[in-house]
Amino acid sequence: MRIAVDARGLVVSAYDPAADRETVAPGEAANLLQLHPDFPNMWDAWDVDSFYRNTVTDLTDAESVTAGEDGASVRVVRAFGASRVTQLLSLPPGERRLVIDTEVDWHETEKFLKLAFPFDLHAERYASETQFGHVHRPTHTNTSWEAAKFEACNHRFVQLEEPGWGVAVVNDSTYGHDVTRTVRGAGRPGTTTTVRVSLLRAPRFPDPETDQGVHRFRHALIPGASVADAVREGWRINLPERSATGAREVAPLVTVDNDAVVVTAVKLADDGSGDVVVRFHEAHGGRARATLTAGFPVAEVTATDLLERPVEDGEPPAHEAERIALRLRPFELMTLRLRRH
Template sequence: MGWLPDTFGFSASLPQIMKKSGIEVFATYKLLWNERNEFPYHAFIWKGIDGTEIPVHIMMSYKSSMTAKSLYKQWKRYKNKYEVPFLLYAYGYGDGGGGITWEMVEMMKHMNKVPHIPKVVKGYEDEYVAELKSCIDNMPTWEGELYVEVHRGTYTTNLKMKKYMADAESVLRSAEIWSTIAEMLGLVEYPKEELEKLWKKILLHQFHDVLPGSSIREVYDEAIEDLKKVIREAEEIIHSVLERIAEKEGNDLVFNDLPWKRREVVEVNGEYHLLEAPPLGWKLFEPIEAKEGVKVRDERDKIILENEYLRAVINKDGELISLYDKENKREALRSTSNVLMAHIDTPGMWDAWDINEDFLIQGEKLKTLEEAKVVYQSPLIAVIKVVKGYGNSGVTQFIKLRKESKLLEFETKVDWKDKEILLKAWFNFNTHNWSSFYDIPYGVIERPAVRNTPWEQAKFEVPALRWADVCDGDYGVAIICTSRHGYTNWDSKIGLSLLKSPIYPNPWSDLGEGEFTYYIYPHKGDWFEGEVYKRALEVWSKLRVVKAKRVEGKAKEFSFMRTDAVVGALKKAEDGNGYILRLYNPSKEELEVELPREGIEMDMIELKELGKVSRKVKLKPFEIKTIKIS
């Protein structure tokens, strides 16, 4: 049974994840908090993006008092009495803890003697699950995400918490992958206990209200130090394993933990190199000579950056006034973009949690304190620096373009001192799109970019995991950011939330120094044809270079597998017998993957075998497969 009463919305990939983890029904509550639109069902079938269905029951409260009035009001409010003629009644002090009291237990004995209220039955989970599943044929269906029209600020609040969480997830995935491959080659023993301890520390800090940024200061004093330690220890595991591989190969190596070939400009010990790496493997560290590279022209009122794919024109305020896609022969911007705006943010009762739509209509552009200027130039990379300010706060951006890259990079450092501000970067792309697309955990969701209906209007700030894409089918532009998750989208205009500095419940929230990087990526077609998901994973999990004692001619290129699917995990099986390869299809079309060897499909928690799979396995649209290989 899935039990998440106080969570602020649910992604459309969750039905598949729950079903493949042995969860048969889902109970929740917070959908009743919608500000603008009353959710139409309290018992329904929830259909995810891949077609998986799971029955959902909404409780009317998660902190009831076991009184006749409470029982009567909840039953009266419950919408689906005829389809599902019973309701979950969760009683006790549930928000802040405390549980049930002896008075509530005593009152329960008398409730069934009171007229005009529903009968109270004490039951067990298996009885409840069986009862709810028996009503499936009568339930209405809701398809897509369960968006909660409240607490939209939690996508952004507490910059450091979200930054360290994104980094921790990245390095732990890498630590598992390289430890697995190295153990398969007989070079190391898989550090199962250490990795499990680190994952559990991460999962602890994904708990409500820690990751949303809506906890008190003392929580973050502890959580951020824990995440720093997780990152440090995972990096030590990675470095130790990669050093062992490099020693065996007898040469300096470039490592790539993504399952497609990469060619990128990488910084190594303060120097830039253009490097290649095979899919999910390594090769000799051989920097590619750059005959022609990034060009820079510093004109009186603007700076022009240009490489093989892009020509970016930046004004002296650090704003983007043109981004020409040379490959597709198209201007990517409709009007001036990368406009940094400070929006007054005083939502009232739920300060760290909420954003009010009227704040987004008004805003003040940040002032330019130091005009844009070129601070670094080489054939491989050019860097522009601009310093902006608001009140007592400062924002420094380094705008970068690398050789052979289709990404325009905005490395951003903040020194924030002002409270009750929502800082957004606004873009206006040259697309006319009725809808836009967003990265969610193991999925992609389409949302309206128009504001005709109350349901569309309510989605004035929406979440994404690592990217958002504005496209018209033939052409699109993506914003990629692995640690900033809040977006506003009205037609071709899209705003990325960079920082939110509330007073309650943590007056120190988002004060001081912080940093993050976002990228603009114009592309042909939709997110899959344009490989938006690949670019996002590449900036989340960068190429690594490891030095070793060189042995002339010894190193060989190695690739574990190649696929356009996402390798979500490659790790030791939980039972210690074999290895787990988790694959995900980020496309609306079927995708074929060639495995390194035959295997057995498992459920997600590795308790049930679902059948043998051959070396060529097909993934349905948005399907996740968990495969055990020897």
């Protein structure tokens, strides 16, 4: 991946050499902070009204754009109003993602801060993660129902694609977003699909000090991303790998051989029996077969509900020693109770 950052600290190019594709729309810039006035008609701290979009200020002035201390990143500092933003843009070695660390010292009132990514992409719909799966939403506003979705929610990722190529924006928290699609003017044919993640608001009621102070965000831009890539990178940014130094190697408690199957919980049973409870789901939206391997001898496998009670209907997954064969429907959530030898 090749990233170009201009003197304003904005990403003017995110090129994917493998696909020979430019991610950023022509004449646009990603990593663009935008500030809106925010005066909802009612419920200051809870509502967002669509007319906030009528006025916007692009925060393009930078106090400094310098190389990061590690020599492999770009540090951008901006000031606006009574607030200050420091960003660090980096490319982790061996990974296809641009990581954007943002620190905002926020001291605005009745303002709405967004971070924009305009993509050279014609997408009829986009995927946004929810718990144990993702949902698709249209990018158009042809109906009143779609127009009302001017602000939506996601968990770890938003992903858009044309057939054969896509892009994802992942985050380390859960934030709102908006996605819009526009047809470019003469001289620049094509469609721009813009993802904007919501960072901060500053309501005055009921608490005039709402969100005042320092906030930290981490986002990553992944060109060429499928839904599978978005799922993986979403988890990576939320649960980065941690290493521990010890006297001996410790085998994982469980492993699974299919990336579509995401393990979200490994725990001891609540009843104190010593059984191991494993919860996982199919995350790509298709049917999946996988083998779950326990790092200990397994005597019995029982399918349970979320309260760890045995499920009466259906046969439990077949297992041979510590290997358990799984067959999952799209977005199916499964909990297994493993009794140890």
